[in-house]
Amino acid sequence: MAVAELNPAFTKTHLHSSQLSFLSRSVPKHQHCAFPALYRTPQHARISCSVTQQNQVQAPAVQTQEPKSKPDCYGVFCLTYDLKAEEETKSWKKLINVAVSGAAGMISNHLLFKLASGEVFGPDQPIALKLLGSERSIQALEGVAMELEDSLFPLLREVSIGIDPYEVFQDAEWALLIGAKPRGPGMERADLLDINGQIFAAQGKALNAVASRNVKVIVVGNPCNTNALICMKNAPNIPAKNFHALTRLDENRAKCQLALKAGVFYDKVSNVTIWGNHSTTQVPDFLNAKIDGVPVIDVIKDRKWLEEEFTEKVQKRGGVLIQKWGRSSAASTAVSIVDAIRSLVTPTPKGDWFSSGVYTDGNPYGIDEGIVFSMPCRSNGDGNYELVKDVIFDDYLRNRIAKTEAELLAEKRCVAHLTGEGIAVCDLPGDTMLPGEM
């Protein structure tokens, strides 16, 4: 049954959410209904019902204008509404489109509800969620959309689900790329780079074709640095500066370990950089880090612990967690994605910085150009960042950075066929590991 066949006076209150979902799924593409209590008639007029102060439904009033087109909307989110009125009366900002891939996965299951609640973009920012799944996950994705419906988030104005990135990424202002194939038993790192690289090449092309020209892209799916590079290289019309690989979880893990050792609450720890790859070669920088404004090395006077135990703990934290949980970090990863976005949309506290995997071209640290490398960033809150200049290095830090840089350069050579840089040569140093593989 198409929504067009509904009794126009049949309001939301008469329908169970699963009925709404079913009805909306049976609406042909580009054919929509409207809410509050707006439904489309066969004549394409819109019928509106308003609720009186006594909460009684009034007789429908016919409106003539065409409802807004919403491709692939889901359930209650297919209903249109007068957002303009809310922008005016509630001082809401203009709706933003946030695309999420791997939306039926574990990380997304935490993240989507944070995005919809307003805790990420703020209590005055209405949001449209555009969820990318696959044939394999489409049922699960409907389940996710149903849970979003049932959560009644005031700021969540649109949800759409789909399996075609060219549709899902349309006009996206943020693209949170989480979906990736996990490395299976016996799978070579080079195979993982290739399989996931194909996904991120395709998604880069789609972003290039249909996303907002200023879309901010955060790549989470592993190996995230090289996936971000592939995505960026396939999206030449989007500024390279707009691509990030998520290393914020590593920064958060490092802060926690430093706080634990120093016996302070973790909000006292600042200026922590993760350098390099989101892998076991990553470098958690204790040289520039501070506790209560004092250099960490003056608070934790155990250099051996910092160089060995601390560093390894952060590098392998993901793997230890998998051993305990039987699956990789999902909740804390989602939290760190929230942190990463908020770091770009709010001004960085004075004197502090945050880590993100960003393109190395023009970096002031002497790191090879042409790779996505985690470095210290600051933002004035407009969605962009600049690299922090006033950081210090010693031989230890330089040597460690060189190792993770070599790993990323090798990964880059391994995916040359996906970045348009020629024939791939895979000479990965040893069998480099994701944090979760240890």
Ligand SMILES: NC(=O)C1=CN([C@@H]2O[C@H](COP(=O)(O)OP(=O)(O)OC[C@H]3O[C@@H](n4cnc5c(N)ncnc54)[C@H](OP(=O)(O)O)[C@@H]3O)[C@@H](O)[C@H]2O)C=CC1
């Ligand atoms: N950067 C970081 O700090 C961290 C990164 N990660 C990474 O994030 C990614 C997602 O993690 P998580 O949500 O826990 O994983 P899940 O396994 O729960 O979900 C991953 C999603 O990836 C999608 N996917 C895409 N291609 C494939 C494929 N070929 N085979 C199987 N699934 C595929 C699936 O969705 P669909 O079928 O819809 O495409 C699936 O829902 C992983 O790559 C993980 O390693 C995890 C923790 C930290």
Ligand SMILES: O=C([O-])CC(=O)C(=O)O
């Ligand atoms: O390897 C994984 O999937 C998990 C991961 O990245 C992490 O925990 O940092």
